[in-house]
Amino acid sequence: MYANGLVVRIFPTAERAAAGLARDIAAGLRRKPSLVIGLPTGRTPIPLYRSLRELVSAGLADFSQATTFNLDEFLGIAPSDPRSYRQFMERHLFTGINLSRRRIRFLKGTARDPLAEAARYERAIARAGGLDLLILGLGANGHIGFNEPAPALVTFTHVCTLKPATRRANAEWFGGRVSRVPSRALSMGMGTILKSRRIVLLATGRDKAPAIRRLVEGRVTTRLPASFLQLHPSAEVWLDREAAAGLSGFAERAPSRVRR
Ligand code: GLP
Numbered sequence: 049m050y051a052n053g054l055v056v057r058i059f060p061t062a063e064r065a066a067a068g069l070a071r072d073i074a075a076g077l078r079r080k081p082s083l084v085i086g087l088p089t090g091r092t093p094i095p096l097y098r099s100l101r102e103l104v105s106a107g108l109a110d111f112s113q114a115t116t117f118n119l120d121e122f123l124g125i126a127p128s129d130p131r132s133y134r135q136f137m138e139r140h141l142f143t144g145i146n147l148s149r150r151r152i153r154f155l156k157g158t159a160r161d162p163l164a165e166a167a168r169y170e171r172a173i174a175r176a177g178g179l180d181l182l183i184l185g186l187g188a189n190g191h192i193g194f195n196e197p198a199p200a201l202v203t204f205t206h207v208c209t210l211k212p213a214t215r216r217a218n219a220e221w222f223g224g225r226v227s228r229v230p231s232r233a234l235s236m237g238m239g240t241i242l243k244s245r246r247i248v249l250l251a252t253g254r255d256k257a258p259a260i261r262r263l264v265e266g267r268v269t270t271r272l273p274a275s276f277l278q279l280h281p282s283a284e285v286w287l288d289r290e291a292a293a294g295l296s297g298f299a300e301r302a303p304s305r306v307r308r
Pocket of ligand 1: 088091092093119184185186187188191193194217
């Protein structure tokens with residue numbers, strides 16, 4: 049039970065967490081076909097996106113009226129570049145679901161004026177009526193989107209400078225070469241994130257356990273941007289056992305649903 053209001057759900061495996069979240073999203077789409085969904089990239093959501101593609105093929109999920117906004121994109125990387133987050137999403141999700149191309153929204157990494165691009169994105173999210181559901185991944189250092197630990201956080205979509213650890217974590221998309229990972233990116237800001245009506249952070253694997261412990265049981269601090277989810281009225285943290293391993297009392301409770 050977490051007094052800070054976070055709902056924590058712990059699943060036996062990463063696959064089960066992903067499949068559960070895919071079913072939850074499909075149910076959300078049935079309740080509101082025009083759902084506006086914020087989406088992350090990274091290794092963590094890959095099984096989620098696979099499950100969503102399977103649900104669509106089975107006729108159990110319908111994205112035809114939905115709109116998606118991705119969280120972030122590398123600065124200087126074109127949308128058509130295979131290393132872009134845009135192409136990651138094409139490969140892992142967009143080509144396998146019935147989402148209208150017109151309703152796929154993305155930050156453009158090669159925008160001539162990145163600040164204007166950030167402002168355009170904020171307006172686009174507002175025009176879509178805000179995010180109904182935002183799915184988040186988690187950086188091992190506690191970042192969400194590309195909002196890195198810092199003395200202060202930025203409210204709106206903005207240009208961010210990536211920490212060396214974050215560039216290392218993203219090297220996989222750049223042929224394993226950290227030096228090729230851009231040092232800057234565009235990302236939704238903390239305010240953009242916290243304005244979403246519902247947030248689900250998905251974290252799996254033992255690498256995330258220390259950050260999960262601080263996120264769920266620590267205090268709210270700009271040194272762990274994800275800790276701000278404690279302030280959100282409808283934030284959930286979905287974990288596999290490995291990511292949950294650092295939570296106090298996990299051993300007695302798992303697998304279970306922990307509610308305030
Ligand atoms: C990147 C993304 C984040 C993502 C994080 C974790 O830095 N910008 O949005 O949550 O990676 O990635 P992974 O799921 O691969 O651990």
